[in-house]
Amino acid sequence: MDRRKFLQLSGAGVGASMLPFAGNVIAESQLTTDGIDLSVKKELADAALNTATKLGATYADVRIGRYLNQYVLTRELQLQNVVNTESIGMGVRVIANGTWGFSATNDMTVDGIAKATRKAVATAKANSKHQSEPVQLAEQKGFGEVSWKTPIQKNAMQVPLAEKIDLLMEVNKSAMDAGASFINSSLYLVNEQKYFASTDGSYIDQDVHRLWAPMTVTAVDKKSGGFRTRNGLSQPVGRGFEYLDGRAEDKVQSQTVLYRDSYDMIEDAKLAAQQAQEKLNAKSVKPGKYDLVLDPSHLWLTIHESVGHPLELDRVLGYEANYAGTSFATLDKWRSGKFQYGSDKVNLFADKVQPGSLGAVGYDDEGVQTGQWDLVKDGILVNYQATRDQVHMLGQDKSHGCSYADDWSSVQFQRMPNVSLLPGKEELSLDEMIKDVEKGIYIIGAGSFSIDQQRYNFQFGGQLFYEIEDGKITGMVEDVAYQSNTQEFWNSCSQICDKRDYRLGGSFFDGKGQPSQVSTVSHGSSTARFDGVNVINTKRKIG
Amino acid sequence: MAILTRSEAKRILDKVLKYSRADGASAQLTGAETGNIRYARNSVSTSGIVDNIELAVEARFGKKSGVATINEFSDAALEKVMRRAEELAKLSPENPEAMPLLGPQKYVDVNAFAKGTANITPEQRAKAAADSIMAAKKKKVVAAGYLEDDRSFAAVANTEGLFGYHVATSANFTVTMRTENGLGSGWAESDVTDFADMSTALTSGIAIDKAVQSQEARALEPGKYTVILEPNAVSGLLGYMMYSYNARSADEGRSFMSKKGGGNRLGEKMFDKRVHIYSDPADPNVPATPWSGEDNMALQRIDWVRDGVAANMPRSRYWAEKNEEEAIPTPGNLIMVGGDKSTEEMIKNTRRGILVTRTWYIRMVDPQSLLLTGLTRDGTFYIENGKIKYPVKNFRFNESPVIMLNNIEEMGQAKRVGMWGFSAMVPALKVRDFTFSSLSDAV
Numbered sequence: 001m002d003r004r005k006f007l008q009l010s011g012a013g014v015g016a017s018m019l020p021f022a023g024n025v026i027a028e029s030q031l032t033t034d035g036i037d038l039s040v041k042k043e044l045a046d047a048a049l050n051t052a053t054k055l056g057a058t059y060a061d062v063r064i065g066r067y068l069n070q071y072v073l074t075r076e077l078q079l080q081n082v083v084n085t086e087s088i089g090m091g092v093r094v095i096a097n098g099t100w101g102f103s104a105t106n107d108m109t110v111d112g113i114a115k116a117t118r119k120a121v122a123t124a125k126a127n128s129k130h131q132s133e134p135v136q137l138a139e140q141k142g143f144g145e146v147s148w149k150t151p152i153q154k155n156a157m158q159v160p161l162a163e164k165i166d167l168l169m170e171v172n173k174s175a176m177d178a179g180a181s182f183i184n185s186s187l188y189l190v191n192e193q194k195y196f197a198s199t200d201g202s203y204i205d206q207d208v209h210r211l212w213a214p215m216t217v218t219a220v221d222k223k224s225g226g227f228r229t230r231n232g233l234s235q236p237v238g239r240g241f242e243y244l245d246g247r248a249e250d251k252v253q254s255q256t257v258l259y260r261d262s263y264d265m266i267e268d269a270k271l272a273a274q275q276a277q278e279k280l281n282a283k284s285v286k287p288g289k290y291d292l293v294l295d296p297s298h299l300w301l302t303i304h305e306s307v308g309h310p311l312e313l314d315r316v317l318g319y320e321a322n323y324a325g326t327s328f329a330t331l332d333k334w335r336s337g338k339f340q341y342g343s344d345k346v347n348l349f350a351d352k353v354q355p356g357s358l359g360a361v362g363y364d365d366e367g368v369q370t371g372q373w374d375l376v377k378d379g380i381l382v383n384y385q386a387t388r389d390q391v392h393m394l395g396q397d398k399s400h401g402c403s404y405a406d407d408w409s410s411v412q413f414q415r416m417p418n419v420s421l422l423p424g425k426e427e428l429s430l431d432e433m434i435k436d437v438e439k440g441i442y443i444i445g446a447g448s449f450s451i452d453q454q455r456y457n458f459q460f461g462g463q464l465f466y467e468i469e470d471g472k473i474t475g476m477v478e479d480v481a482y483q484s485n486t487q488e489f490w491n492s493c494s495q496i497c498d499k500r501d502y503r504l505g506g507s508f509f510d511g512k513g514q515p516s517q518v519s520t521v522s523h524g525s526s527t528a529r530f531d532g533v534n535v536i537n538t539k540r541k542i543g
Numbered sequence: 544m545a546i547l548t549r550s551e552a553k554r555i556l557d558k559v560l561k562y563s564r565a566d567g568a569s570a571q572l573t574g575a576e577t578g579n580i581r582y583a584r585n586s587v588s589t590s591g592i593v594d595n596i597e598l599a600v601e602a603r604f605g606k607k608s609g610v611a612t613i614n615e616f617s618d619a620a621l622e623k624v625m626r627r628a629e630e631l632a633k634l635s636p637e638n639p640e641a642m643p644l645l646g647p648q649k650y651v652d653v654n655a656f657a658k659g660t661a662n663i664t665p666e667q668r669a670k671a672a673a674d675s676i677m678a679a680k681k682k683k684v685v686a687a688g689y690l691e692d693d694r695s696f697a698a699v700a701n702t703e704g705l706f707g708y709h710v711a712t713s714a715n716f717t718v719t720m721r722t723e724n725g726l727g728s729g730w731a732e733s734d735v736t737d738f739a740d741m742s743t744a745l746t747s748g749i750a751i752d753k754a755v756q757s758q759e760a761r762a763l764e765p766g767k768y769t770v771i772l773e774p775n776a777v778s779g780l781l782g783y784m785m786y787s788y789n790a791r792s793a794d795e796g797r798s799f800m801s802k803k804g805g806g807n808r809l810g811e812k813m814f815d816k817r818v819h820i821y822s823d824p825a826d827p828n829v830p831a832t833p834w835s836g837e838d839n840m841a842l843q844r845i846d847w848v849r850d851g852v853a854a855n856m857p858r859s860r861y862w863a864e865k866n867e868e869e870a871i872p873t874p875g876n877l878i879m880v881g882g883d884k885s886t887e888e889m890i891k892n893t894r895r896g897i898l899v900t901r902t903w904y905i906r907m908v909d910p911q912s913l914l915l916t917g918l919t920r921d922g923t924f925y926i927e928n929g930k931i932k933y934p935v936k937n938f939r940f941n942e943s944p945v946i947m948l949n950n951i952e953e954m955g956q957a958k959r960v961g962m963w964g965f966s967a968m969v970p971a972l973k974v975r976d977f978t979f980s981s982l983s984d985a986v
Contacts, residue, residue: 025599025612027631079636083610102591123590130587165636182795220796225803227796227911319583321687322719322730328984411589450906450939452918457939457983459916461908481908481916483939483981514581514689536980540912542799542945543813 026086028070031157035066035193036088036108038205042145045197047110048092051117053199057094057124059137061198061366062113064090065408068157068191074168075184076176082161089408092117096124098134100389104409138388138399140368142201148362150209151355152240156189159241167244171269175217178273185215185232185269188508190520194365194408202367210358210520211243212236212508213265219276228279228478230272231463233297233445234263236508236520238360252501254430255466255473256444258297260503261356275464275476282476285465287537291440291494292482292530293433298462299421300505300523301446306486307341307348308419308521310455311375312512313384317393323514325453328486329381331393339381342490347422348376350385352401357522358506359418366412368401375419379491387414406517413513420504420524424496430527433495440468441480441535446505448481459483461538479539489530497526545574545596545694546661549708552698555598555616560702562625565602565632567644569701569839572598576694580668583687585676590668602628606641609634640861647704648834648841653711655830659739660712661694667738668692675718675747682751684727688718692738697832699839707839709832714738715961718747719921720754721986727934728986729753730901730921732775734961736830753900753922760934762982763925769896770977771889771926772947774958774969776919777879779902780944781969782962783915785820785877788847790858794866799913799945800856809853814948816851822874828959829966835872842872851948881957881970889955889973891929896973898924898931902940913943918983937986938979950975 045062052060067087073080089106090113101124105116168185175183192208215232233256237243246264251257256271257264294302310327314320333339342348352359352370363369366388374382388399405412434442445463452458465480466473484492506522547555556570574596581589599612602625609631613624671690679686692714700706716733731749735741784799793800793807800808823844824831833842838860846854855871863870890898905917919937926932955971962969 024614025610027611027627028634078639080638082635102589127587127590132586161634182797218797222796222805223803225796225801227801229797229910317584318685318687318721319588321583321685321721322689322717325985326721409593448906448908448916450904450916450918452937452939452983452985453903453920454985456985457918457937457981459908459939459941459981479909481941485984515579515691534981536941538908538914538941540909540914540943540946542912542943543811543949 024086026084028084028161030086031068031070031084036064041195042203044090044108044110044113045195045203048113048117049197049199051114052092052094052121055096055118055121057096057121059095059199060092061196062090062092063365063405063408064195066193067407070157070189072164072168072187074172074186076172076182077169079165087407090116091405091408091411092120093411094120094124095135095137096121097128099124099128099131100135101127102411135389136392138391138397140200140388140399143204143369144201145203147205149207150238150360152209152242154241156209156211156241157191167265171215171265174266175269175273178270179219179277180217180273181220182218183215183269188212196363196365196367198367200367204363204367206362208361209240210236210238211241213244213263215269215272217269217272217276219273219280221280226280228276230276230279231445232265232268232272233259234265234268235297235505236358237356237504238358239356254444255442256464258295258444278476279478282478284539285477285480285535285537287535289532290535291437292533293437293440293442293468293527294530295444295527296503296525297445297505298443299525299528301449302460303419303421303523303525304507304521305449305451306455306458306489307375308416308523310486311384312414312416313386313390313393314414316384320512324512328454328456334381334384337380340379340491341376341381341487342379343493344379345424345496346376346379346490346493347374348419349374349422350400350417350419352417354418354504354522354524357418357504358520359522364401364403365405366403368399368403370401373400385414385417390414404519406519410517415512415519416510416521418522418524421496421528423499423502423526426498428495428497430497430501433497433527433529434468434473435471437468437529438470441477442466442468442473456485457483458486479537480535481538482533482535484533489533492530492532493528494531495529497528499526501526545576545594546696546710547572547574552696552708553706555621556698556700558618559598559600559621559625560700562622563602563702565604565629567603567702568601568625568628569644569699570598570600572698574696577691578663578668579689579691580672581689582672582676585679585686587672598624600624600628602632603644604632606637606639607632607635608638608641642838642860644701644703645705645838645840648707648839650707650833650841651825651843653709653825653830653833654827655709655711655736657712657737657739659737660692660714663692663738671716671743674744678744678747678751679720682755684720684722684751684754686718686720686747688716690714690716690743699834705839707834711830711832712736713966714741716741716743716746718750720747720750722754722758726986727754727758728921729757732960734959734966757922757934760923760936762936765938765979765981767976767978769893769952769973769975771886771893771896771898771971771973773886773900773971774960776899776902777972778960778962778967778969779905779917780915780947781879783905783907784913784944786963787910787913788856790856791862793856799911800853807856809856812852813945814848814851815951817951817954818848818851818948819880820848821846821878822876823878824875826876826878828968829876829878831875831965837873840870840872842874845871845874876965877962877967879957879969882954884953884955886955886971889953889971890926890931892953893926893973894928896926897935898926908941913945914941915943916941937983939981939983940978941980942978947974947977
């Protein structure tokens, strides 16, 4: 983790948050000012592309970015911090002598970009001396001058700060009134204004919006010395502030209220406070084999760790060996065409287009129009996630559109697209699924997570656990974690609810690379059942 | 070059503070030049240099405060950043936990700057990577590694007369070596102040040996084992514990340091009596910035755990005042006192046990007992009658560092490791009854 990029927003201890921080701290009013003029961006981009070509580069792209962030952090009935940041600059990437070179600058002039381009070409030429295999870039047609915007209804940057603080105060009050001992709640708002141009003839202007509204509610029983937490069930989304409207039609009634395309944070805070207290006295789970019924608010993280990461092609090839690790899903398994990743019920797909998802953009950070493709079809491993310079290793000629950089100053590389589980084809509701489970646990919300460096062995916790006996939910249990092996787990998938239950979850701070870059990604699914999974009891006594 | 001298930094800080029209203001000037080189599959993949200098200004009106940052230092820019901070402060709600600005602090002298790192060249970086790759090729293994070197300074000042200046260098190198057949993997780290003290060839040699020796691992039943945890295996668990070691969360009843019935467990014997953990910004092995990041309070040498007893916990000024106790700033380094035995000697004294090179992907399972889960990685070996017998498959553990520090059999020499963004001295530990709960096929 790059320590200079992280800002400690509040004091150490439970409330501490280390957040990615790039750029200058600005006034709220600057969040809504116009970005860089389109004609200026084109002029700067052309200067970069022409300079690169003149110096002998066979390919060049330039990204001109304005990245806006707003973070609002609260605890109980007080505001802890508000941070607004803006980061503006340009990154140029070139291929010269068959080798990549990259340079970035915040000198927003034609001279500035030309100088950065010369550095990028020089770096490429210097590094080419140690290059054994020249870069092979998949063909990509130019799109001319095009644009794309996240289809938002309410630009979160334009919502007054006071309204955001009032909302969080109401959320916190709702939890405290319902008996919470503590609550931390926050808003993270992101607007990436990025312009991409390449020697392929693309000039792509994109306006990307994302939002996250997490909270943690704590219940303390001082007498027994016990405490429990329940995190909010919101999901980070590629939507505007309308996500926080909490529309009735987006609510799913279960053991608690679950949320589809909008979120009622005040309601969830109250439920979280009640459930955190209930957890203090819940029965401790008896370890053993259980059939697990996993809600999408939980399953997204299991998909992320056990499908998303192992199918990143750079991991498979060994480029991440010293940091994130490698992958069990090796090329020979894929080439066999017979590798049974999961049961025949399991269809996992990648995409960068689902509405409301964190991965949704029109074009990736190397000018590839985004789309959707299969990773696992009827249980068989069929594809990976790759960029323009990687797909040739799979014998494919079109990039998957997985290139992303977290800032203008970072070099783009392969990042995870949305990876989701296709809903079951046959009609099946949650109630119908539970009815057939003899001995099971129904899990809601993501909790503790850990997986090995090749993505075989994992352990997951959750937020809420309900025991199922003979087709009925009998009550809450605690101290639950399940352990499995990726292939075994996905092969134990016996049922998936139909598309009516499909919901997105996601990660707002997914780290990869050295120096580390942060990315965001969504994972959709319907509730799914996994048979005979090993559940351990996590209760321990210390001194 | 991003390193300003003490007088250059002071001049900028004095000037920006003079523009203040608020009740009070503080400013922090930081700069760093960071170089890196990354390689994988025995070939360099990326390298770069990032140079950055930034001024952050905080303006105060009573309990209201606003922060603005800038990276240009003309008179006009300095005035602009102060005005912006003041504008933000006026707009912000009162922070009931705001504490007054500190007066002048007496910061200890810290020697954290080494010429070997300050003057590093791109050629040296390339050679560092090449030495590692060459060593790998010679032994027919595949290298992936990352070297990052920093030269940095920080200066702080406020309108109450506080001023501090600190320069530092550091270099961190990690390398993973994998056998070509994919059956063996080894890892090693070197974390130094002076790049001259770093040998990527030597560190790579350790990783290569582990990779070669860890091939064709056998499966042992999960369960409770005596383990020898090398410093990098200990640090992952210890780091989590010290991150949760805080007076406020303990007093609030939501920490492993909370006491049944209320209050905290300071003064209680929590660990084996040999456990001694402290911080000291002036420690020559792991020098650190002599003030805390929260409010520039001077850091001193302080014991966190002495003779196994919880002696002190970090306590913010706000929480200290509220509870009429002493404020204790959050440290910038950590030292756990070790013994004098080498890992080899500890192996010799072990009848049956498991040697763990490194722990990985550690996450909190239960903050109440500080139960953590994670995995062993890059060299796990079975020990019998004082010798390494054979490599074993990696394990997932579910264990609390509190229990680990109660079950110590023997302590090895301490080594400098990178821990949560700062440096720490951590010993190897021989621990009984360490809980492995399942096997992993990962190499």
